[in-house]
Amino acid sequence: MKKKLILMGVAAALVTATLIGGSLAYFQATGQRVKQQINTKNLGIQFNEVGKDGLGKDIYTQIPNGTVYVKEILPGAEIQKEVCITNTQNTDLYTRITISKYWGSFKGSEFIKDGNKIAEKIKIPAVQDKDNSGDKARWILQKEDNEQMVLYYTKPLAPGENSKIFMDLIQISQDLQNDYADLGVELKMQADAVQILVGQDAIMSEWGVLATIDDQGYITKIEE
Structure with missing residues (x-):
């Protein structure tokens, strides 16, 4: 009964937030714009590959459907790939990403997974943050297994803002056997987000984790 009352309280907080002109919503995206289920505003996250132009300035290229493919794989290969996310809409949000890894083969433009x-x-590999400026924005690796990893961004991501990169390298094991010959790799990236209004309750309700949030709105810890 106590647990039920707590969940009812969280639900009430979410409804109240929407009624006072806020708009608290959860969505999933793979690089596409997704309309909120609660009101008329939109939330949006886009996956971008980060590169440099001729003057050394960062350029951002959208990754279609949040999916990275590597077609030619060699044992011990290291593929450079810097990826971040961008808040493409008009609402500050907290976000997490899930990266799923697959082997498979290419049939024309189609990728056939090999389970x-x-x-x-x-x-x-985890991205090493070399920023010594005291910036608290970073990615927290909350969960990882053989097939998937889940990361949370500590900073509320403002409209139009790019996150720090969460991936800069794809490494292929040195001990591939012959049955991996001619196979490729797919990385499927999914972004989930909630608005920052009553953020701790929203994160618990939608993601089932307890986020510790400081007085500046940064997530400092994620606990299951």
């Missing part, structure tokens, strides 16, 4: 191959042989 018998070991996804652990595809590695995405």
